[in-house]
Amino acid sequence: xxFLGHTAIRVYxxxxxxxxxxxxxxxxxxxxxxxxLIEKSRTTPEYYPMTINAxxxxxxxxxxxxxxxxxDEQTVVLALDRLxxxxxxxxxxxxxxxxxKYKHNIGLNYQLLPEELxxxxxxxxxxxxxxxxxxxxxxxxxxxxxxxxxxxxLEKLSGxxxxxxxxxxxxxxxxxMRYRHLMGGTADWDETEAGQPAAARKESEVExxxxxxxxxxxxxxxxxxxxMKELMG
Numbered sequence: 001x002x003f004l005g006h007t008a009i010r011v012y013x014x015x016x017x018x019x020x021x022x023x024x025x026x027x028x029x030x031x032x033x034x035x036x037l038i039e040k041s042r043t044t045p046e047y048y049p050m051t052i053n054a055x056x057x058x059x060x061x062x063x064x065x066x067x068x069x070x071x072d073e074q075t076v077v078l079a080l081d082r083l084x085x086x087x088x089x090x091x092x093x094x095x096x097x098x099x100x101k102y103k104h105n106i107g108l109n110y111q112l113l114p115e116e117l118x119x120x121x122x123x124x125x126x127x128x129x130x131x132x133x134x135x136x137x138x139x140x141x142x143x144x145x146x147x148x149x150x151x152x153x154l155e156k157l158s159g160x161x162x163x164x165x166x167x168x169x170x171x172x173x174x175x176x177m178r179y180r181h182l183m184g185g186t187a188d189w190d191e192t193e194a195g196q197p198a199a200a201r202k203e204s205e206v207e208x209x210x211x212x213x214x215x216x217x218x219x220x221x222x223x224x225x226x227x228m229k230e231l232m233g
Contacts, residue, residue, distance in 0.1 A: 035124030049101035118142035130176035
């Protein structure tokens with residue numbers, strides 16, 4: 001029995017090592033849902049973990065997204081189910097509410113540091129970017145001290161046993177190299193937009209505030225819906 005126990009442990013450790021060596025390949029809906037969960041865990045922690053309604057609003061956000069999508073709740077639910085089976089998402093209940101909420105597990109599963117998770121999140125939600133663009137767009141996700149720090153994070157993510165990112169060929173007239181994530185998807189990126197200077201693509205303060213307002217509105221709509229059901233019941 002002792003031998004069997006040790007064997008089971010070795011098999012489990014071998015399985016976990018294999019999992020860490022293999023990067024999950026996700027579809028576009030899964031990438032958007034996962035990226036939105038990562039983003040909101042940092043930018044609006046007071047609304048995290050997230051309800052289906054709030055997460056759908058986050059996926060459909062007009063700012064900090066490329067491309068902009070219009071998912072319904074069923075699309076988000078199905079994507080969450082697939083992510084749960086991969087161990088990338090978990091559910092939570094409690095705190096006086098029976099509403100199921102969702103959180104991501106990717107940082108824990110792959111032992112990603114906050115700065116690494118921030119870079120990956122931006123690539124998931126915005127597509128390929130240069131180190132300068134990542135530095136400019138990091139906002140409230142993570143405050144990088146310098147462009148060199150961003151470059152160091154990219155090099156670490158691209159040099160992992162299962163690389164999360166890769167460097168793309170240099171575009172004509174572009175000084176900085178762009179990076180993309182390696183977690184799947186089928187998005188067809190517009191190269192003309194990708195070549196714009198980082199300053200031209202940097203979000204305004206108004207846009208960043210709008211994303212928070214959209215999140216708060218989604219939460220208020222859900223709370224109002226629950227209140228109406230209780231009153232009607």
